[in-house]
Amino acid sequence: MAHLLGGEHLHVEFPAKVVLDDVTVGVADGDRIGIVGRNGDGKSTLMRVLMQRYAPDAGKVTVRGGIRVGMLAQDDALPESGSVQHTIVGDRPEHEWLGDARVRDVLKGLVGDLALDADVDTLSGGQRRRVALARLLVGDWDVVALDEPTNHLDVEGITWLAEHLRARWSATSGALLVVTHDRWFLDAVCTRMWEVHDGEVEPFEGGYGAYILQRVERDRQAAVAEDKRRNLLRKELAWLRRGAPARTSKPKFRIDAATQLIEGEPDPRNGIELTKLATARLGKDVVDLVDASVSFDEKPVLDRVEWRIAPGERTGILGANGAGKSTLLALVAGTLAPTSGRVKRGQTVKVAHLTQRLTELEPVERLRVREVLAEQKTTYVAGGKELTPAQLLERLGFRASELSTPVGDLSGGQKRRLQLLLVLMGEPNVLILDEPTNDMDTDMLAALEDLLDTWPGTLLVVSHDRYFMxxxxxxxxxxxxxxxxxxxxxxxxxxxxxxAMTDAASRPATAAPRAAASTPAASTPALSGAERRAAEKELAAIDRRLAKLAEQISAVDVRLADAHDDYAALVALQTERDQLTTETVELEERWLELGEAVG
Known part of the structure; x- marks a missing residue:
């Protein structure tokens, strides 16, 4: 595939830290690259250098002539004034952009809830970010670079963005570079991964799940003494097999293979033990919302909510921006009274609310991290082990050298982790997390998940990070x-x-009765006996073929490793592997169709 852009022998050095050290990378037509790594290790710097927004200390960036490159950086600013419409489409005539399917799709997907004539200076930070993303995506680019594009998007927005990027170019044209902590998004759009660490960029084939598998294998083969990090990865891999119901809809041979990989690995959480501990700390009564309604200026936000929260309950809360999630959590936290109905609270309940605003850190901004830790209790129990505040902070990714840093000078991700530590040291028994994944890298998210697995209390989570939730x-x-x-x-x-709600809202009123009447017919028709037997027979045949394909792919991988210095053989073997992989994907899709029909 044709080369689009790249960097040769890139070197970038900041005070006391080398971020990129003699890095050479290339981006070709068809590449969909996710860039991962710890906060501060150079993900955004690498992207900015390749997009020629930051000059490296050494090395050079090459861009093929005529290539159109667009980037959304974290600090991209909108004009101080002007309408949403003008900010996104500029001076293009209305008939022109209204006739452009891409523009219409972007406007609907990202700013459908905003008035196009609204002034951008009246928008919230999240709304401005969506307008900036829309302004980029309506353009015609050969390479699109996105730095944390899922920030301020809800689950629907993230799903739309993934579908848009998958359909934006053909499989062998265009290129995407994306820095994000959203692991579901990485798996949905990326076919390659770059891990930035220790001044290097290490490439991996596949999306986030494949990257995790390869990292585990890399560490095993190298016999690296990183037990803590490897255990987190194995735990995450175990969850990928066991966690979400949707992930169990895999061909049988893949379930067997995953089971062998994680044999002996315990479930991420001991639910019975955590519930027992939570009940001991909370009693049987936590918070009950009984027929609770909330209205503001006579406009309903919540209507007759019934929710009896149990000890040890771990609940994720979804909803569009402005749907009422924060209002619901305010009822639970006791910072808001219902307009009608009641909230009943257990006598021993102690609620902690990890907000997005970092207000817990404002009084200690001038203090160094170690001075803040000195004011905390001496120990914290996690997973049956006593940890000092410094050990807990180390578990959350702080280095010893960072303990002398003033709180006000910490990065966004470091502040988020310190905020969590202060909340946990207060020993709440009901923990509310409001968008806790903001500013955290994928390794830190795995560490946070590991810590929460041992937290013995009731956990309520609002997050647009589907993987985390x-x-x-x-x-x-x-x-x-x-x-x-x-x-x-x-x-x-x-x-x-x-x-379904969006479709119903956009359907003409006269069509509503017909749509309602046709709803039962939308379900999948039942198979006859003969059809079921034929489907089950085809399923068995697909299972056998998929197992055979897995063996063939493994054999090709071995030959690829042996042919590392034979370019012609590598090309031929990679072609063979791509063909086997394509057949595997097609058969898996057919397997899932048949499995759904058979039930």
Whole structure:
């Protein structure tokens, strides 16, 4: 595939730290690259250098002539004034951009809830970020670079963005570079990964899940003495097999292979033990919302909510921006009284609310991290082990050298982790996390998930990070049309319900009775006996073929490793592997179709 851009022998050095050290990378047509690594290790710097927004100390960036490159950086600023429409489409005539399918799709997907004639200086920070992303995506680019594009997007927005990027170019044209902590998004859009660490950039094939598998294998083969880090990765791998119901819909041979990989690995959480501990700390009564409604200026936000929160409950809460999630959590936390109905609170309940605003750190901004830790209690129990505040902070990714840093000088991710430590040291028994993944890298998210696995209390999570929510909670609810609704099917069910609501809202009123009458017919028709037997026979044949393909791919991988210095053989073997992989994907899709039909 044709080379689009790249960097040769790149070197970038900041005071007391080398970020990129003799790095050479290339981006070709068809590349969809996710850039991961710890906060501060150079992910955004690498992207800015390749997009020629930052000059390296040494090395050079090459860009093929005529290539159109667009980037959304974290600090991209919008004009101080002007309408949303003008900011996104500029001076293009209305008939021109209205006739452009891409522009219409971007406007609907990202700013459909905003008035196009609204002035950008009246928008919130999250709304401005969505406008900036829309302004980029309506353009015609050969390479798109996105730095944390999922920030300020809800689950629906993230799903839309993934679908947009998958459909934006053909499989062999265009290129995408993305820095994000959203692991579901990485798996949804990326076919390659770059891990930035220790001044290097290490490439991996596949999305986030494949990257985790390869890292575990890399560490095993190298016999690296990073037991703590490897255990976190194995635990995450175990969850990828066991965690979400949707992930169990895999061909049998893949389930068997995953089971062998994680044999002996315990479940991420001991639910029985955690519930027992939570009950001991809380008693049987936590918080009950009984027929609770909230209105502001006579406009309903929540309507007759019934929610009896149990000791040790781990619940994720979904909902569009402005749906009422924060209002719901305020009722639980006791900072808001219902307009009608009541909130009943257990006598021993101690609620801690990890907000997005970092208000807990404002009084200690001038202090050094170690001075803040000295004011805390001496120990914290996690997973049956006593940890000092410094050990707990180390578990959350702080280095010893960073303990002397003033709190005000910490990065966003470091502040978030210190905020969490201060909240946990207060020993709450009900913990509310409001978008806790902001500013955290994927390794730190795994560490946070590991810590929460041992936290013995009731956990309520609001997050647009689908991976995190499914990982740390056992059930999901949604605020939909002012009501509080259980989601047995998790995030997938929420997306279906939201899509149905959007369709119903856009359907003409006269068509509503017909649509309602046709609803039962939308379900999948039952198979006859003969059809079921044929489907089951085809399923068995696909299982056998997939197992054979897995063996062939493994054999090709061995030959690829042996042919590392034979370019012609590498090309031929990679072509063979791509063909086997394509057949595997097609058969898996057919397997899932048949499995759904058979039930």
């Amino acid at each position: 499914e990982r740390v909670t056992d059930q999901q609810y949604a605020v939909l049309d002012h009501r509080f609704r259980h989601l047995p099917g998790g995030v997938d069910e929420y997306l279906r319900l939201r899509a």
